[in-house]
Every structure is written in structure tokens, then in C-alpha cells.
Amino acid sequence: MSVSKLKVGCAGLGRMGKRHALNFLERTPRAELVAASSPDDAELEWAKAHLAPYGVKLYKNYDDMLKHEGLQAVVVASATAVHADQAIKAINADKDVLCEKPLSTSPEISQTVVDAAAKKPHLKVMCGFSRRFDTSYRDAYNKMQTGFIGSPSVMRSQTCDKLDPTGFFVAYAQFSGGIFVDCSIHDIDLALWFFGQDSKVKSVSAVGITAVEPDLRKHNDRDNAIGLVEFYNGKIAYFYASRMMAAGQEDTTEIIGTKGKLAVNTQPSLNHVHIYDNSGIRREIPQHYYDRFEYAFVTESNEFTACCLDNKELPLKLEAAVQAVRIGAALQEALITGKKIFFDEAGNRSEQAKL
Template sequence: MSQRKLKIGCAGLGRMGARHALNFANRTPRADLVAAFTPDEKEKVWAATALPDVTIYTDYDEMLKHPGLEAVVVATVTTMHAEHAIKAIKANKHVLCEKPLSTSVEISQSVVDAAAQKPELKVMCGFSRRFDASYRQAWERMDSGAIGKPSVFRSQTCDKLDPSGFFVAYAEFSGGIFVDCNIHDIDLALWYFGQDSVIKSVTAIGITAVQPDLRKHKDVDNGVGIIEFWGDKIAYLYSSRMMAAGQHDMTEIIGTEGKLTVNANPISTLVEMHEPQGIRREIPPDYYGRFEYAFVTEANEFAAACLDNTKLPFKLQGAVQAVQIGCALQESLNSGKKINFDESGRRIEESKL
């Protein structure tokens, strides 16, 4: 093990940026958080005490010039992910970019293209569930042949109801529920079914049960989608923004000889409360409550891959595939039509059906 530490900077100190910054600063022994970028005054104040040894920049380009900087974690607003990632790549920095690279397939691809120019760099999209102990155990079981051939995949990303209306404003730039929430489930489907799976069709349906204003942004608060793959494989997905109890992300991988479930029984701690109304348990309030340790593992493994020049656990191109499928689902939701693809994965125009 190299004793050297990876000098990393964090772009963005908002909700997720602050978590990445703290994880690299305090919970990643092989990394030194040396710099951070934020244009936000409040975040700067926060950083002054929370990140005492870190140089704070209000100009992203200046941060890239921080002496000795080797890597950047991009956690700015989604609309800036691609630009910040590409600039970092061009400046020869390893990049861990929050998902999605972009809500646009083309822009996402431009990040991959930039990375392809610098094969010596580690460029990864932050699909945090890939680092979760439960998802990994399920994958290893499947990979060992324990469930036969994986054939049907069900996965959901369900957020606790936020009555503030935050999601309506957020929907303007999120790319929609299938791109914002289900992108994780799509990435998991590609992981469990294989990154070379070829899509055959997508269909999506959705409703606005609690936030009718989402329709302004062509979005919904509950969506159901089916992704058909060539070779007898189906993934079906659900996303919701109105769970009462908390975050409930769960996945099933159904094979010809067995089934694996991840988080069919959500819990936050190992406590159960026996009360006059029955037995009660709590569940995590948000995705970070569910995936905190996955983000820590992500930071540690990314640092190790950069320092040791080892392979990242998954390919950047998958991030484009996932956005592509997410956008197709969102399109199907809004057009009301099923979208078909040929065996090479090319879209079939409706007139040709």
C-alpha cells in the first residue's frame, strides 16, 4: 500500500458536496482534501469550521490550479457536472463525478469522450449503490450462479414525502423522475444483467398524486417503467416522491433458480418498539441514511484506484447508457408511447413498426 495520499478537491459544497468533502477529509485515510470550490457564501462559512485545513475557492478554474491537486470530486449542480468534469479532465485530474454526468445523452457522452483522450486518468460516475455492501453481496451471490440465469429485475427508488414543494422547482432541471431517481435502478439493471445488455423496448407511465404542478416540467411524482432487453430479460422500475415512512429503495434479482432481494425489509437501526398499536420499526429518512457507508467506500476505492493505478469497478460508458434509458423512459411517459429498439440497440421509428 502506498503511504502517499491523494490530493483531492471538491467542487460544490451543497448537500451532497459537503458530504463528499467530509468523507474525503475525515473518512478516507488515503486522501487529503486540499481544496474546495463553492460560489456560495453560506457554504464558505460552513467550510471555514468544518474543513479547517482546506483552501476554499470561489472560482472553479482557480481550484484546478491548486498546487499538487491530483483529483476532483464534482458535486456541483447537475447542470454543471459535465462542464466541471471535462475541465478537470483537461487539467489532468482524476474525476469522481456525481450522477448523472448530465441529463442529456449527448452532453454525457462528451464527458466520456473527454475521458477517452486521457486514458491515464480515473474518471468515474458516482453510482453509489455499486459500493453498497448489500448490493455487492447480492451481486456476488448472483455471479456465483446461485440463482441460475438472472431474468427479471425489479427495483425502486422511493423518497420520503417532502411537503415543501421542493421537488416542483427541482424538476425543472432534474431531467425528470426516471433520470433523477431511477437512474440508479437502471445502472443496477445494467450491472446485474451485464453492461452489454441491449435494450429492446421501454414503456413508462406516471401520475402526479401529490404534486400536480410537476406536470409543468413534464414530470410526475410516481412513475412505473418497463425496460425490455434482448435475450429474455426484463427490468421493471418504480419511483416515488411520496413515501410516508422514509426512504425505501429496494431491488429484486429473479433468476431461473432463485431470487435475491436487497432491502425488502427496510430498517434504520436494529431496534423494534413494542407499543399498544403493535410493533414498530423506523426506516432511514433519506438516501444518505440508507447509503452513507456506500459513499464512504466509494471515496476510499476511488482514492485507491487513483493512487495505485488500478481499474475502477465499472466503466464510465455505463453512465451514458443509463441516461439514455432514463431519457427514453421519460419520453415514453410524456408521449404515452412504447419505444422500440432493434437488436443492435438502435431506435426503431414508429412509422417503421
């Protein structure tokens, strides 16, 4: 008796690509990583050492990888700029797709992936919002679903990176879509998840500063930004994104309901160790988002695989990724123009606040 595994190819072998490739190779029992592609020679060298010995075929060209014999699914973990293009090509080649977030920094381009997927309803196409797979967020969501906090009404959520003194984020800002699209997209997705995917935005406003990286202004970005989002269903959310945390990654969320509150990671910790010295009692915290969400990514690859093999419904809809980008882009516009932006219930811009 034999057990069939999902044959997966990984597009892109950069920071996240390597992680996805290894997760599918080693930590996704029902998947078999059969192929990987990267246009980058250094990345391919890494793959020769770490993937090829386990039978993974390497491709310099993504299109060639798509033709790999028996390939069933593709993980798109390349540069954001090619996410949508590669995802659409994979869809057209009849592959299931797990695409790193965001589909695109543009809501319109993001939508083209949804449109392509709509034509192939038998395929599993998912944009990987890692927090949806995190045990803590899921625990909070499940508790909310029981009615425990009454009606969820206010969300506070932040994605705050450790200060990287190398200035990496300045260069990165050219392509990231801005701090609300790059960071807060996770928080926005959480708001849509917890408040209901059909929550319609009424207004967005935002402020931001460049406290440590004035050069971010060249790319219409900020290193600290706060955004307010008002929904037509009587719910409100506020988001804080930052690039200058001293202690490490601080991704925190509170869901405040009419009868209670659920807080995720308001007391960050790396592990179970407390350190007592003459400065007091302290704990260390994760330094980067992957330290915090490593197992969420493993769960993601396993659940995606199970959905493909067993033809089960994906845990989140592809449309969610477009909604989140749309709100993130509006917040970024509000941040840069200083204007509050209003929407009517159909989602179109409106001149005035609807009271």
C-alpha cells in the same frame, strides 16, 4: 518512511458536496482534502468553519481550484447542470475525477465526458453510482455471480423518496431531467450491472401520475412513475419511482433468476430496534437516501482513492453512466408521450416492436 496520499479537491459544497468533502477529509485515510470550491458564499462560510481549519484551501472559482498546487483528483459534487463541464475541465487539467451522478440529464452531453476521458486513458474518471458501493448490493451481486440464482432474468427495482410536503421536488423537477433520470437512474444502473453492461434495450414503456404534486406536470414530470424495460438478451426490468412514501426512503431491488431470487431491502429498517406498543410491532426506516447509503459513499471515496493511487481498474466504467441516462431519458419520454418506444439492436429508434 512516509506514505503518500491522494490530494483531492471538492467542487461544489451543497448538500452532497459537504458530504463528499467531509468524507475525503475524515473518512478516507489515503486521501487528503487539499481544496474545495463553491461560487456560493454561504457554502464558503460553512467551509471556513469546517474545512479550512484542517488546511483545506477554499476557492470561489472552480478554475482556480484546478490550478491548486499538487492537486491530483477532483470530486465534482456541484449542480448537475455543470457536472459535465467541470468534469471535462478537470480531465483536461489531467486530474482524476469522481463525478456525482448523473454526468448530465442529457445522454449527448454525458457522452462528451466519456469522449474527453477517452483521450486521457491514464486518468481515473468515474461517475459515482452509490449503490455499486453498498455492501448489500455487492453481497447480492457476488451471490448472483456464483450462479446461485441461475440466470438472472427479471429485475424489480424502486427508488422511492419520503414525501416532502414542502414542494421542493416541484422546483427541483425543472433541472432534474425527470423522475426516471433523477431517481430511477440508480435502478437502471443496477439492471445494467446485474444483467450485464452490454445489455441492449429493445423497448421501454411507462406510466405515471401526479398524486400529490399536480404542478410537476408543468415540468413534464410525475410524482409516481412505473417503467418497463425489455432487453435483447431476454431479460426484463421494471422500475418504480415515487416522491410520496410515508414511512421514509424505500429503495428496494429484487433480482429474479431461473433458480432463485435475491432481494435487497424488501424489509427496510433503520437499525436493529423493534418497538412494541399498542399499535403493534414496528421498526423505523431511513428517512433519506443518505441515511441508507452513507457508508456506500464512504466506500466510494476510499475505493476511488485506492484506484488512483494504485492505478487499479475502477469498479465501474464511465460508459455505464451514459447508458443509464440514455435509458432514463427514453423512459421519461415514454412517460410523457404515453408511447411505447422501440429500439433496434444497434440502439436506434424503431417504429415497431421486434417480436
